[in-house]
Amino acid sequence: MNLEKLKTRINDIVLEYAKTVTHTGTKLEKNSEEFFNKWFKNLKEISKLPLDYGIYPCKDDYLERSVAYSLIRGKSKKTVVMIHHSDTVDIEDFGKLKDIAYDPEKILEKYKSGEVDLISEVKNDLDGKWMFGRGICDMKAGGSIQMALMEEYSKDENFPGSLLLAAVPDEENLSAGMRTLTYILDDLHKKYDLEYILMLDGEPHMREKDDEMIIYDGSIGKVMPICLARGKLTHVGQVYQGLNPISLISEIISLTDVNPMFIEKRGNTVSPAPTWLYSKDRKYVYDVSLPISAGAYMSVLPLSRTPDEIMNELKNISLKAFGKVIKRTDESYKKYLSFYGEEGEISYPPKVFLFKELVDEVKKEKGDIEEILKDKENDLTKKVFDGEISIPEAVFELIESLLLNYSYRGPVVVWGMCPPYYPSVNNMELESGEFMNSVMEKTEKFIEDEFSLKLKVQNYFTGICDLSLAMLNLSDESIKYVEENLLMWNTFPLALDLIKKYSMSVLNVGPWGKDLHKYTERVNKDDMFKKIPEIMDFIIKEMYK
Structure with missing residues (x-):
């Protein structure tokens, strides 16, 4: 040239x-x-x-x-x-x-x-x-x-x-x-x-040192878990007759925000701990009742954990959070009654569902509700693209529409995945991994000989980029899980089967x-x-x- x-x-x-x-x-x-x-x-x-x-x-x-x-x-x-x-x-x-x-x-x-x-x-x-x-x-x-x-x-x-x-x-x-x-x-x-x-x-x-350039041979993933907690409505003067969903959401956030159990090290990259991006009650006007529900969503940036592993861990933590809120509320109620010389108990079953689990539960009661959900999703998709609502808001409304069809009226926590979803990718996931390592070794020598520069091969680009959709190493079960629990799919349709079929090595240069x-x-x-x-x-x- x-x-x-x-x-x-x-x-x-x-x-x-x-x-x-x-x-x-x-x-x-x-x-x-x-x-x-x-x-x-x-x-x-x-x-x-x-x-x-x-x-x-x-x-x-x-x-x-x-x-x-x-x-x-x-x-x-x-x-x-x-x-x-x-x-x-x-x-x-x-x-x-x-x-x-x-x-x-x-x-x-x-x-x-x-x-x-x-x-x-x-x-x-x-x-x-x-x-x-x-x-x-x-x-x-x-x-x-x-x-x-x-x-x-x-x-x-x-x-x-x-x-x-x-x-x-x-x-x-x-x-x-x-x-x-x-x-x-x-x-x-x-x-x-x-x-x-x-x-x-x-x-x-972006260089950390002027004499050292960086090539990435992978990209970090992004999963955006979204959670809706429904409480039990009551007047604030009879607070023990209900359950505040803000308390549920707060406890879940407390147990998961920057939780180190989600930190991963793979190759020379360490993923940051998860954090919450939004939390709010679903109350749109002031009154003296507890809010009926509260919603929140978070960001998890995995290196190797699959979406189902992440979501199941969040479900388990939510069950603990649910139990802690009930225990704390019951202890407060007992103290309250003691002033009257009375006894009593507050007890709710800790109901925590992944979205697909709740769909299956409702189907047992009412039969197939897929068409209802599909029509609702189509309506919400139009609102998203018309700029009327955000994707997370659409997800909250979709979960709420499902809960309306659930006969149980007590406190419930429902988890789903909110778009966008990006798989984590790295060349070590593919059979071509060793060949790519040899290409990088040759490239390192070329860069040193030609430009007197050092090369740092960073295993994951941590800023999220399009390379995440260049390969897919999920099992068929994990792919099915994403398809069933990534809500508002119409706003972020993914041809996961094709991404997996044409999985190829990646480099960011x-x-x-x-x-x-x-x-x-x-x-x-x-x-x-x-x-x-x-x-x-x-x-x-x-x-x-």
């Missing part, structure tokens, strides 16, 4: 790509279609290899977004899949500079002029070695490197393998693009019998970046123009050997 020409081409692509406004979660994401149609035209003109490319609509997407993909077929059906996300976060933090937030050249000049308050570290990076602008680092630099490399490879009639590039929307939100890529992989496999061997993401890395999602977001030019293109090229060619 002519590196000088490659540098020029990356620069041309990234400047045009950055100026293509693709604000996540809005119809502005569709602007990428025009950008890619123009790029496809150029690719078609220069390619000497068979091409397949297009704009593939995201399935049932309320914003009608699409995945832009292009495939070159070389000497082998072994296929490396290069992905990057085309959406960027908003520009509100740019303040009065919002009009030029997407223009790297203009924003740099403004920062140099001294009109904007910048900390010393940012001022030091105005030395011409960094490119600034919204989305430039996260992650249009990585995407531009991939596109320039594909152009180069397409000119080589003897290119040793096949290469698929996909620009996916919605990474910053619910991964509609990555979920759609699963179907593209299936279509192209059926068409060309491709063998997918690696998914190569170009997300930036991206340029050095700083201040992602901030107005000082920037990417290192030497990484963007030289180091990362050469490293990606080295890895891709190693994969075909």
Whole structure:
């Protein structure tokens, strides 16, 4: 490859790509279609290899977004899949500079002029070695490197393998693009019998040391357990005749928040303890009654634990919490009665269900209720996509609709999984794990010899990324569990069977970046123009050997 020409081409692509406004979660994401149609035209003109490319609509997407993909077929059906996300976060933090937030050249000049308050570290990076602008680092630099490399490879009639590039929307939100890529992989496999061997993401890395770059060979998972506690309604003046669901939720939170039993160490990565993101009663007006129910949801970031293992552990903890609340309430009641010289007892059976368990319980009483739940979910899905309610709110309402059909009217705790769900992934989960380790050893030597840099291979990217949907190592039983307990599936449909079928190795190799999602977001030019293109090229060619 002519590196000088490659540098020029990356620069041309990234400047045009950055100026293509693709604000996540809005119809502005569709602007990428025009950008890619123009790029496809150029690719078609220069390619000497068979091409397949297009704009593939995201399935049932309320914003009608699409995945832009292009495939070159070389000497082998072994296929490396290069992905990057085309959406960027908003520009509100740019303040009065919002009009030029997407223009790297203009924003740099403004920062140099001294009109904007910048900390010393940012001022030091105005030395011409960094490119600034919204989305430039996260992650249009990585995407531009991939596109320039594909152009180069397409000119080589003897290119040793096949290469698929996909620009996916919605990474910053619910991964509609990555979920759609699963179907593209299936279509192209059926068409060309491709063998997918690696998914190569170009997300930036943040360096801990200036002389040490980071490559990720996995990504942490995300499970969002959601809990609804129904109490027993009563007037506050007769508090012992009811049970406060806030007390139930509070005890569950107390026993689970930052609970160290959920911390995992795998490879060189340690997962953080779980924490709660939301907790509130389900009371919408003031009165002097106890709330009938309270809801909460939390975040669990697993490295190897499966969703069913996590949810069953939460259920067991909730049973203990339920027992503690009943015991505490009963002791208070006994103390209260003692002032009257009376005796009494408060006792409720500790009823804690996973969503599917409660469905089965209600079906015993009323027969099949699947249609009722399906109709409710369809109504709630429309409200979510119309912006009327959030996905967690929809989940709470779905659980409440199920409880309305349950004959037992006493206190109950119900658990489900709220979208989004991301499996944890790492190359050690696949048979190709040892081969990938050897590729990383060779890459480490290449980086040291070529750039005098150290390489740190981090086993899990802990910021959540689309690579989580590149492989699936769950058992059939665990997959069934996710399908039955991930609520509001219509808002986050996952083709788990296809993800498992096309499971491939993963790597995240991206340029050095700083201040992602901030107005000082920037990417290192030497990484963007030289180091990362050469490293990606080295890895891709190693994969075909």
